[in-house]
Amino acid sequence: MASQPRALPPDPTTIFEALNSYQRSAALKAAIELEVFTGIGEGKADVESLAQRCQAKERGIRILCDYLTIQGFLSKDDHRYSLTPTSAAFLDRRSPKYLGTIARFMDSPAHIARLQSLASIVRDGGSLIHEDGSADEGNAEWIEFARSMAPMMAVPAELVAERVGASAGVPWRVLDIAAGHGLYGIAIARHNPNAEVFAVDWPQVLEVAHENAEKAGVSARHHLLPGSAFEVEFGDGYHLVLLTNFLHHFDRQTNERLLVKVHRALRPDGRAVTLEFVPNADRVSPPTAAAFSLIMLSNTKAGDAYTFAELEAMFRNAGFARSELHPLPPTPQSVVISHKRSE
Amino acid sequence: MASQPRALPPDPTTIFEALNSYQRSAALKAAIELEVFTGIGEGKADVESLAQRCQAKERGIRILCDYLTIQGFLSKDDHRYSLTPTSAAFLDRRSPKYLGTIARFMDSPAHIARLQSLASIVRDGGSLIHEDGSADEGNAEWIEFARSMAPMMAVPAELVAERVGASAGVPWRVLDIAAGHGLYGIAIARHNPNAEVFAVDWPQVLEVAHENAEKAGVSARHHLLPGSAFEVEFGDGYHLVLLTNFLHHFDRQTNERLLVKVHRALRPDGRAVTLEFVPNADRVSPPTAAAFSLIMLSNTKAGDAYTFAELEAMFRNAGFARSELHPLPPTPQSVVISHKRSE
Numbered sequence: 204m205a206s207q208p209r210a211l212p213p214d215p216t217t218i219f220e221a222l223n224s225y226q227r228s229a230a231l232k233a234a235i236e237l238e239v240f241t242g243i244g245e246g247k248a249d250v251e252s253l254a255q256r257c258q259a260k261e262r263g264i265r266i267l268c269d270y271l272t273i274q275g276f277l278s279k280d281d282h283r284y285s286l287t288p289t290s291a292a293f294l295d296r297r298s299p300k301y302l303g304t305i306a307r308f309m310d311s312p313a314h315i316a317r318l319q320s321l322a323s324i325v326r327d328g329g330s331l332i333h334e335d336g337s338a339d340e341g342n343a344e345w346i347e348f349a350r351s352m353a354p355m356m357a358v359p360a361e362l363v364a365e366r367v368g369a370s371a372g373v374p375w376r377v378l379d380i381a382a383g384h385g386l387y388g389i390a391i392a393r394h395n396p397n398a399e400v401f402a403v404d405w406p407q408v409l410e411v412a413h414e415n416a417e418k419a420g421v422s423a424r425h426h427l428l429p430g431s432a433f434e435v436e437f438g439d440g441y442h443l444v445l446l447t448n449f450l451h452h453f454d455r456q457t458n459e460r461l462l463v464k465v466h467r468a469l470r471p472d473g474r475a476v477t478l479e480f481v482p483n484a485d486r487v488s489p490p491t492a493a494a495f496s497l498i499m500l501s502n503t504k505a506g507d508a509y510t511f512a513e514l515e516a517m518f519r520n521a522g523f524a525r526s527e528l529h530p531l532p533p534t535p536q537s538v539v540i541s542h543k544r545s546e
Numbered sequence: 547m548a549s550q551p552r553a554l555p556p557d558p559t560t561i562f563e564a565l566n567s568y569q570r571s572a573a574l575k576a577a578i579e580l581e582v583f584t585g586i587g588e589g590k591a592d593v594e595s596l597a598q599r600c601q602a603k604e605r606g607i608r609i610l611c612d613y614l615t616i617q618g619f620l621s622k623d624d625h626r627y628s629l630t631p632t633s634a635a636f637l638d639r640r641s642p643k644y645l646g647t648i649a650r651f652m653d654s655p656a657h658i659a660r661l662q663s664l665a666s667i668v669r670d671g672g673s674l675i676h677e678d679g680s681a682d683e684g685n686a687e688w689i690e691f692a693r694s695m696a697p698m699m700a701v702p703a704e705l706v707a708e709r710v711g712a713s714a715g716v717p718w719r720v721l722d723i724a725a726g727h728g729l730y731g732i733a734i735a736r737h738n739p740n741a742e743v744f745a746v747d748w749p750q751v752l753e754v755a756h757e758n759a760e761k762a763g764v765s766a767r768h769h770l771l772p773g774s775a776f777e778v779e780f781g782d783g784y785h786l787v788l789l790t791n792f793l794h795h796f797d798r799q800t801n802e803r804l805l806v807k808v809h810r811a812l813r814p815d816g817r818a819v820t821l822e823f824v825p826n827a828d829r830v831s832p833p834t835a836a837a838f839s840l841i842m843l844s845n846t847k848a849g850d851a852y853t854f855a856e857l858e859a860m861f862r863n864a865g866f867a868r869s870e871l872h873p874l875p876p877t878p879q880s881v882v883i884s885h886k887r888s889e
Binding site: 533 | 556557558559560561562563564565566567568569570571572573574575576579580600601602603604605606607608609610612613615616617618619622631632634635636637643645648649652653655658661662664665667668669670671672698701828829830831833834836837839840841842843844848850876877878
């Protein structure tokens, strides 16, 4: 399989731009913090009124907004800025699809700082930060994740609930492993009024999931199993076990050990539902899914964005009969549905 | 003037990718430090031999190289990596065009850290770091700049020497203000064996320029005027005054004060030669030149990427008769030639 995504003639500008890319992250994060997009959405279209709205100096606002225009997040016409379809939908606080909070987690000082020693991380083959993966109990990072990344999960949570046929209304026991914000289990509970969801995560993280279950009106069917997914007693008889954005933190052996436990918790006709960034076998496409490996290199000791063949092998080794891959457009992720027994 | 560089349908992936862009800078910098490109250029094409060459773990090298492939800096074919035309020309240490050193300056810990408080910088309207601009005497940053950014200057220095007609060989006195690495003055001295160059910069920075003049074989015609461009005595009778990558650090009034001094130092038929990132009047195109403003926002109190109209006005206010704009493709910069008298 060959991959030459952009075989351009020699051009140092691409190097210059890549070395400046950290500015792109910083500018978008700063604009979100300053509510630049919300201000423009409210009609503060020129530098002067926008600076006033954002309590910032005009020089700062003008240069930031020009930069955001260059990066495609604003339009500019005769000294007036306007939102693009993307920034109007996702970066204006007044939009129901607002997801500006994700900048807090994705570009946290800890994440930025960690990447500054990437050469050392590559030398060592993994992150120096978390000796046992990045899922340490009480890790404040996972509370921040549960709170700030939730808006990013609304669309994939809906798509997963649809994909597994939740709305058929069959009485289900659903185990939501490393539930975090809880949105995947909650979406199933919303689609299926006969589903009982059991959410596993650290106690403080489960508080966030529980809040979200209350907001969604499903808290009576949303139960908490606090503790490590590797240690807590799951119980059994589950129709579905959700493994959303979890397996990428660990090596294959660790995952297989967990999957044996998942296999045991499922009914004979049960399914494990894995949401992941799943690159093609070439590991360099599609770009967003494949690039996720770098985050796992810098944040974990042995995690990865696993290919479907690798995920399928882990499930097979844990006793599952067969697995199916379903991309979830428009998200960059895929869902893998693994059946305990064949047919 | 309208500018809508990328009016796409709503797509949160573009936000996700922008917030992850800091990884692009970090990955390229790490690969340069680890000599990944040089190793691949030497024929270490698979993960195992490349990991050995770079004294790194296979997991780290595999994930880093996949990421660089996604970003267009490597190609991958059947588990073997190869250089793209751009990385072969500029990122393999063995190439005469190698410019990997620029990562040290562009992505220095100080630059990265500064951008993490961009929201505060926008609020305050400029950098909190350098009270009087970023050109403080003895600033180690400018020694690093002179050493690490020099390879990026080879092409524009040649283009400027050609543009001003240096090879005609007319006996010239050339003043090189804020010479840094000295390459612009040195290129003129190489093209014109009858040119005497006088380089102005802080003493420790001029040591770098002098080394470069010796390497180029022009040190006998390369003279040093140590000190601040705003304070040092230039002398007079200059045919050319070079202002390369300097005016962007300061506000217009400060620049005009300097340009009055430059005007006085020139012969009646003399020219000021300004190399700058010059955006169009819309300030959002062309992208690389326009985006440079953000670096000036975060690194200076009042600097900017000035439009040609703004530069022309500064020169006119300082007494210059007329200015001409000449883009310097393939570089993202332009040269402005300002004539002391009209004709």
